[in-house]
Amino acid sequence: MTVSIEKVVQERWRLEHLIENNPAKGPPLESMGLVGWDKASSCFVRFGGNNLGSSSLAYSPGWEGDRFIWTIKRAAAADPLVRWMYIRSTATRMEVIWERSTDGAAWVRTRQAECTKVP
Numbered sequence: 001m002t003v004s005i006e007k008v009v010q011e012r013w014r015l016e017h018l019i020e021n022n023p024a025k026g027p028p029l030e031s032m033g034l035v036g037w038d039k040a041s042s043c044f045v046r047f048g049g050n051n052l053g054s055s056s057l058a059y060s061p062g063w064e065g066d067r068f069i070w071t072i073k074r075a076a077a078a079d080p081l082v083r084w085m086y087i088r089s090t091a092t093r094m095e096v097i098w099e100r101s102t103d104g105a106a107w108v109r110t111r112q113a114e115c116t117k118v119p
Contacts, residue, residue, distance in 0.1 A: 001096065001113040012036055016046075020113055027052075029111075046070060056082075083107070092117040 001020040008015045013036040021028040033048030044062055049055040058070040066088040074081065081101040088094045098111040 001115055003115055008034075009036075016048075020111075022113075025111065033058075044070075 001018065001022075003019075004017045006015045006017075007013075013034055016031075016033045016035055018031045018033075019028065020030075029050060029052065031048055031050035033046045035044060035046045037043075038045045041059070044060040046056070046058040046060070048058065056072045058072045060068060060070045062068065068086040068088075070084050072082040081104050082099070083101075084096060084098045086094050086096055094115050096111075096113045096115060097109060099107040099109050101107045
């Protein structure tokens with residue numbers, strides 16, 4: 001997995017670009033997101049889209065210990081809940097986990113990857 005982050009809009013926002021190419025997990029996943037702090041709701045927001053044809057609006061309170069969890073706002077009540085987490089294991093490594101839930105209590109892992117910071 002490759003993740004790049006660029007500061008944009010007077011360094012108030014970050015443009016994320018993620019590429020995961022693992023044939024064992026299916027077609028390559030490529031996504032882009034615009035991330036920033038929303039003063040009105042006191043949380044991080046992420047507007048994103050990917051090469052699979054989906055878009056999302058996600059929210060996060062930020063780092064809680066070694067976890068940064070994004071929860072996607074559902075378009076309709078029948079849609080599954082989706083979240084993904086960055087879990088920091090060292091100063092240069094983290095795990096990224098994607099999960100789904102129908103009730104918000106039982107989460108099922110759908111994807112997992114590890115990232116290493118490049119100097």
